[in-house]
Amino acid sequence: MKYAYFPGCSLKGLGRAYEESLLPVMKHLGVELEELQDWNCCGATAYMAIDEAKACVLAARNLALAQAGGHQQLLAPCAACYLVLNKTKHYFHEYPAMKATVDRALAAINLSYDGNVAVRFPLEVLLTDIGLDALKQHVRRPLKGLKVAPYYGCQVVRPYAEFDDQYNPTSMDRLLEVLGATVVRFPLKTKCCGGSLTGTVPEAGIRLVYILHNEARKRGADCLATACPLCQFNLDAYHSHLTAQYGPVVVPAVYFTQLLGLALGLPAEQLGLDRAAIPFLWRPPEPAPPPATQTEPMTAASGPKYS
Amino acid sequence: MNPVVNKWQPRIVAFFCNWCTYTGADLAGVSRLKYAANVRIVRLMCSGRVDAQFIVAALARGADGVLIGGCHPGDCHYAEGNFKMLRRFELLKRMLADLGIEPERVRLEWISAAEGEKVRRVINTMTEQLLRLGPLQLPQRRAEWDRELEPVSAATPTQSL
Amino acid sequence: MSATNSNHLRIGFYICHCGHNIGAVVDCPAVARYVEQLPGVVLARDYKYMCSDPGQELIEKDIAEFRLNRVVVASCSPLLHERTFRSAIQAGGLNPFFFQMVNIREQDSWVHADPVAATEKAKALARAAVARVGLHCALEVHQMPINPAVLIVGGGIAGINAALTIARAGKQVYLVEREPSIGGHMAKFDKTFPTLDCAACILTPKMSEVGVHPNIKLWTYSEVTRVEGYVGNYQVTVQRRPRYVNEDLCTGCQECIAQCVYKEPKFPDRFNEGLGKRKPIYIPFPQATPQVVVIDPEVCLNFKRGQLTGKCKQTCLAACGERQAINFRQQSQLEQVQVGAIIIATGFQTFDARRVPQYGYGVFPNVYTALEVERLVNAAGPTAGEIVLRDGRRPESIGVIHCVGSRDQKTHAWCSRVCCMYSLKLAHLLHEHSGAELYNFYIDIRTPGKGYEEFYDKLLDEGVHFIRGRVGEVTDWAMTPEEENKLVLRVEDTLAGFVRRIPVDMVVLATGLEPQADAPAVRRLFNISCGSEGFFLERHPKLAPVSTFTDGVFIAGACQGPRDIPDTVAQAGAAAAEVLALIDAGHIEQEPNTARVIAEACSGCKTCLPLCPFTALTWDEARQQAVVNDALCKGCGTCVASCPSGALAQGLFEDEQVFAELEGLLNDSLQDTAP
């Protein structure tokens, strides 16, 4: 399996732990990712607010680059990139005027896009292209005893995702169950993390983060599993703000790819787990039959106790 | 585009069955849906009544396209008249193709009494298609053929289609 | 062509303005002026309303004064007024078929915005009719006898009412119901709005009357499987499913139920929306008609996967004793009947609340559908009318969410029409039975009915809260201590202008009405149409609301669209009246559009014989030619179009007439000479 890979700006910056866990996991599963040559920022939500046409053209350049590289599939692990690339695709097909604008702009730099490159999300690839049954064969160290609150955030499933239900997505739930974790019922799984409002309007944005943390704690989760660099950042980096306003924050936020890596038996230090401000110290128990080539530095099976 | 070509409007003759498509066209009217004024509808009791001669006659008299509308398969008021039309239609299409008439000019659509919107869509798309294809001009072409055949026709008088 | 014999023709042409309907788009006087100079036309008039009495009289007068022998009227669809004008022409002393109608409203002025194009089209259509009408022949209407028996499909309040009306008029009625008892949805309701009379109290007498009426043959647990024939003469096949109890022998004593090896009811009770339990042998509800028990082979110990095993002690047999009503070997049975007309009253089903996942039906036990609540508040229901929730609690606060599955592009775009009123009714009943605080969440309150607005006012006075806002979600996560262990509704109170979170113990979803799941199959069976939303299509939304496009098949009640009980009963009455009018006429007039064989042209190739689905074409051995049986021919013309020798012709649609129509449509050379 081979995909063009569009990391996006966040996976090179604040969300680098996502990339650091995604790449080895995919490699381990035999998925080949080829980073798009000279990709540019997708434009994200901010650019849409300035100029929709330009935003679409910017995003379309990446789709055109993928097409030029002979790719049919473009993997976009960042939720915002995934949404913007998909939205561009939809606009391209829905509005002839927008298609004309994009065609013209791309022609100026000798690129073209015929509307065919599929934009894919890692969860979708794992569940539909690889399949849970196949994944199960790869699980070396099941996440036994780990209670996870699956947190999808907004833009993974809304409004364009076709691989999961918009109201009650379950792809991450099913993945985590295969990995051996206990999935807690988390009714806030698709609620907003505050996005960039945590920085721009903290009284509103940080309260949204608090609500997520509070509910995860009440449901007894050991960690929140995220699929978006901005969600993970908001849930993790604002812990001192949250502590000051609402009391201590205890539920670490990790990328689902990090949990997947642990379950596949990849070394913890290679999954970017040390990049979180709220430490996630839990490690899966050692597998029973001993291919004990690697020993974990952390004490196993003694995860933090939460109340 | 050539302004003269732009001004030309195709003429479509539509044979609609009384129970489904003609009623669907009435519904389009009641719903005030707007569509191209290029179509002239002939009411028949069933699409099964559409004689191949009717289609050829319409083209021969200057129609640029012919649309046949019947009930959806299984819905025919007379059980299976629409299937009979379908059989005839397949044969006719091949014949028209042999005569050099583009297949898009003759179209068969299943449109129910509830599908006013489909009446609108089909007529509009067919009008656009015919605009792209340009005029058929069968009467003029026939006149030309007649002229070519004039020496022969001295012996055998040509008959109209 | 058409002009060849135009010398003797005296055609009168009339174009109708239909107020502004046609006149605002089509230049009617110009069309009249244009037609006036066509060959054979002796006069052309435009008039405001041709279908009005003065309009018709105008035609009658002109026929006499100008010795007209053909008439063309350009107005609305022939499906609407062809009969009207034929009568006028007949009154003027002409054969009614010396007439052609031009549709310039539904198929011209209403669908085109450009007056020039619309007027040109009207001219072409008029030209075609003028060309055609010259070739019309004098025809006679045939009369066919009609079978006075009537089939009614569906035993809800619509079917019951129609059946009683027709039976009281002395006609034989066959009433077919799928469930083991008639009564339909209404039998499940507790009270009816706005009068709050008990549904059972007003329905039960009618159900009993159906059960005992000598003119009604009631087949419950049965379905129509085949319909053949045509208006006046339908052959219908009804399949009767085995209930494993002989209806004629069962007295309804229900001792078998008491003696069943299952001491306690164990299986979900459909009639109670799964809220109660029943045994494998049961009677659907106390007032069921007929009062005959049913055995469910899916759960009865005597069956396994529907197959008889005889593994049970069969205590029911002993309980029934010498009545011997129980028969485990009963088989499905087919009944054949002949009827002249059919009324379809198959009703509706309620929207599946699981399709709106944000309201948590099926996830949170205390989220109910409205139909479940009907059973919950019913004294004969599973809780004897006590408001006890699935988790055993008694609610202190209840939220009723309107428009679930209605007015929503993602589910059903239509307003289900009854939900506002039944929500008010349930709010009233829940309040009365539990004393709980009631919240109604609505988009718009729609109470257009006699006494409906007054009922709304009564609810306001009772202190029920009305919050105008569509609920965003029903959830179980708490923000405040008072929200703990509650269902929380997040909603914009649009009239107050802010968002609220409202904790309640119970949520009622006012699910909308939708077509029955098998409506498409039923539609095919009876050869009628469905609208795009799936309800059965009436012949005309205003003027023929209970007729269909198939003569002799009528529709009544919610199978045609959401409606409440008073409207359903009124429609059932209307359908019954239509049927009686049809039957009492004694015969049916048949359009003279049947096929005929032109004997001298028939080569005897037999191509046409297998084409006729009505077996109207037969082979005359003696003459070696095809023959048309006029009584069987339905007038589709399929054989006519297929005859390789041109030896078949169809009344009203003769080949020459169609050719003339095409010539007229397309020959616009006359355009240049038009003023």
Next chain:
Amino acid sequence: MMLVTRTIKYDADRVKGFGREVMSVPGCEQLSHCIQCGTCSGVCPLSIYMDYTPRQVMALTRADFKNEVLRSHTIWLCASCYACAVECPREIRITDIMYELKQRAIHEQIYPRHFPIPVLAREFSQMVLKQGRITELLLVLKLFLKTDWRGALANWRMGWDLFKTGRLSLAREHIQQRADLERMLAGVDGNQGAGP
């Protein structure tokens, strides 16, 4: 003393045609079908902070109250979570309408000075335009400089965390073909839908 304000709106307060103009933009067509049910506000996580609820913004837009809408905080508080668009019973793409309104407000420069959200959007787009990619630290620094420099100080703790965990990088991200971007976007008519 009680301060009172008049809230009546005169017809002169409308900018006639504004609603139609917005509804002609791709993605915003469905607005004409709004039935004011309030589902958007009911599901919006930020509606509780807004001066007008999303439903009210829909009503104001449709009724041509351009100044009220473009000056509202609501459009800037939208976090683009698309909950409203997914839930709307009339399939109105409310999020896209919010984008359209933001574009117009930025284009006409009618938003509160030092209001960080439009500044962030502008800085973001300029950085993308120049570099092709975003360097998050630089973006945040610029934002604080242009809106509230004290905010930077209040967030020192977070900065330290990020630095410590290796997530802050000062290396400036950019693409190689920077000239391409300019050429590509030169032909794109910015703010196609925006009015004068």
